[in-house]
Amino acid sequence: MDIQAYINSGELELYVLDRLSPDERRRVEQYAEQYPEVRAELGEIERALEQYAVLQGQATAAPAPSVLDHALQRIRSEQAAPTTSSVARPATEASRSGGAAVWALAIALALALLGIAYLLVKSQAREDALRQSSTELLEARQQFTTLQDDCDSIQQRVEENRQQLAVLASVETRNVVLAGSPNAPESRAVVFYNPTSEQTLFSAVNLPAPPTGKQYQLWAIDGEGPQDLGVLDQNLTNDALLSVPYLPGVAAFAITLEDEGGKPTPDLSQLQVIGEVGP
C-alpha cells in the first residue's frame, strides 16, 4: 500500500468535504487509525478549509449579533425548563427546580383563582336563575289564585243561575209583568215570585238608561204599603236576571225613578212600571 499515493489521490480532501460514500468514508477512517501520515494530512486539510472559511466568513458573512442573543435566550429558556437535566451542575439544577416550584405554585394559584372566579360567576348565575324562577313561581301562584277566584265566582254564578233556573222552572212561581205607567208607557220589567221557596227574581225587560243623577228603585207593595227592595244598577242590562230580597204576601211590584241612592218611601209621581201579583 503506497500511502503517499493514497494521500495524493484526493480522497482525504473529499472525506473532509463530506463527499464520500459510506464505504469510502469507513476506509479513510480505517487508514487514519492505521497510518499517522493519513491522520496528519486529514488534520492539515481540515485546518486549511477552516482557515479559508474563517477568513472569508469574517470578511464577507459576519452574522448579526442578534443571532447570538437569540440563541443565548433560547439556551437560557431551555435551561429554565424542568425537562432539561444536567448532572454536572447540581447547584443550578437545585435553583432551577426551586424556580420550577415557584412556577408550579404560581400556576396552581392562578388555577385556583380561576376556579373560584368560575364558581362565583356560576353561583351568581345560579342565584339569578333562582331569583328569576321564584319570581316566576310567585307570578304563577298569583295567576293560579286569580284563576281559582274566577273559578269560584263562576261556580257561584253557575249555582245562582241553576237556582234561578229552578225558580223559573217551578210551577209555584208567579210571573209578574210590570207594565209601563203613563210616565213611561214603553217600559217593561218582569218579577218571578215564589212564596214556596221564598225567592224573588227580577229582570228589566225594557228599561231605558236612567237620566244622570237618577236611579231606578224597586218596590214590593204589601198590606203595609211599599217596601224598599233596593236600587237598580245604573248600567243594568235589560236581559240580566237579579235575585232580590224576598218578602211574603206581596201584592204588587213597582219601579220608580228616584234621585241617586234611592229613598225610604217612593215618589209615586215618578212611577215607571207596576204589576200585580196574581192569585
Place this chain on the structure above:
Amino acid sequence: MPATGNSDNQAVLLKLLLAKDEAGMRYLFDHYGGALNLIISRIVTDPEVGQEVLQDVLMRIWQNIDKYEPDKSRLYTWMARIARNASIDRVRSKSYRKGGKTDQIDAVVVNHDNLSESMSVEHIGLAKLLNNLDTKHRSIIDLLYFKDYTQAETAEALDLPLGTVKTRSRRALQQLRKLLKHELVILFIYSLLI
C-alpha cells in the same frame, strides 16, 4: 500550523461548550460565526432564513456537543457539517428544485469576482489570497465545501470528467494550503506589529 494557536483555541472552546458555559457560545460566534454563516448563505439564499438557520445551528452545536468525537475530526469540521446539513434541510423543506442549482453556479463564480473588489482594507490579505487561488480551484472548493454538490454534480457543473474531481480537489487544497501558510505568516507578523 501551530503558529496560529488554533489547536489550543479549539480545545478551550470544546471545554467551555462541554461545561455548558455561555462564554463558549460567545467565542464560537465571534470566531466561527462568519465561517458558519458563509456556508449557510451559500445554500440558503434568503438572508433572513439564513439567520434562522444559523441560530438553529448554534443550538444544535450547544445541544449535541457531547456527540462530537475529537479523534475523528476537528471541532470546526464537525460544526461546518452541522451548518451544511441544517442549510440543506431548510432548503429541501422549502422544496427548492434541484434544477435550480445549475443556474446558481455562475452566480457563485460571479460573486467571487465581486468579492475581491468589494472587500475592505483589513481583508486585503484575503483578497490577495483569493486572487492568487486559481479560479478553477476556488470553484471546486466552493462547490464542494460551501454548497451541497455531490462529486457528480460538481463534475457536471465544472465540465470535468467524474474521475478528476478528486484530483482537482487535491490540487485545489494544496494550493490553498500553500497560500494560507503564506497569508497566516503575514497575519502573524501583523499581529506582532500591532
